[in-house]
Amino acid sequence: MTEQNSSTSKIIEIRPKVVFQAVENRYQAQNTEFTVNIPSSAIGGLTLLESAILVSFVKLISPAAIFEFGTYMGATTLLFARNSSDSTEIITIDIDPNTTATQENISEADYLNDGNANDEHLRDIFAKHGAIYINRAERHLREKVTQLYQDSTTIDPQQQNFLKRFQLIFIDGGHDFETVRSDTENALNMAADDAIIVWHDFRSQIHDDVTRFLDGFSQTHEIVHVAHTMLAFMLIGSTREILN
Template structure:
């Protein structure tokens, strides 16, 4: 594992010392090359904002979103708070998630990992008027998650500088569709929701065990025709390894151009 981490760091360091920097130096001069390098260094130190080269291979087949959701319309998708924080759901991923919500017309949506509530509010925006969205994040008195490391465990909202989950929707009219639950998703009692949920977005803790547990729960609360989406496949090691394993039993697909993995049951 130590070796893998060292290789990851070396790989990212090579991004900094890449031929592009030399090219900029030769064609645009010292100033531009220095600006480029300082930007790359900033990216390098912000581990979460870079595509991380996971040690697990990407085994899940990559398909275009239209292959999973025939007729899906991504020609026009309205977004609230479109710009992501570093490491957050990318604009194009948010567009695809919202288009899936529109295509699916879900009555009950579950999100694991609320954070500031950016994906929550956008899923609420694109869901039917009578839809309900349950979103889970950790209670304020829970121990910090990031102790396992940003890559293995993922940071919790407090470590990302977000004082409480759901800030983006707490005073928004769309709040009427959203129920925020403060609980550890891996320990939460999901039995009242068994077989009832149309769409689950798994984006909570990012270590292998938690992703495996959240996925198991997502499977138990969904039914035939439901959809499960995961964020950070191919970006975070725990997510990638857990989904590779799960894909031995379920026909999970990796949506092209994104880190979203998708299971249409």
């Protein structure tokens, strides 16, 4: 995949209710509920609105397999596990804690204002504490989840049996341009014929590279941003029909 830069973004914006209406249309005779943890007070997680959008995608496409780039505390991994069918498998990847040098000198001012420092800080938290939300979950939920400890840029989709395997892919790992580009390239190969790829941190105040990458990527792929969130997504195959 070549690097794409453009000052003119072709990203389409929709309101969250467009996604919620699709869920209402799909499940007209029943309530559609979901279970979510009280949001963490730590940085790096999703808002409740973002969680609702992701679960809506799960409800709309009933994915057999979900892949998450960036496990962190495992809050979104657990969200997927709790709100998908019993047979859904969830694979989530984060760096190997044993190979991560702990950075003791990142100040709060740095990690709140600088994207690279923020990424380092989150890698640190993951290396020190692991995916606490997954670890604390009930056994039947933990059993749906496979945690990989690997730099996502070293994924080999063919060798790891990931090709065309996932109906829902969430890209929320490293936020530098090269990692987002690599994760996206892998995601395109790992996506099933009918799939949704979702990126987090689009239009984030500190992770400019995600926005820059997606603005360029939107020149050749239809990317949709959900207003009032940092989620952007791409519909592949028959999932293109879900919002109609």
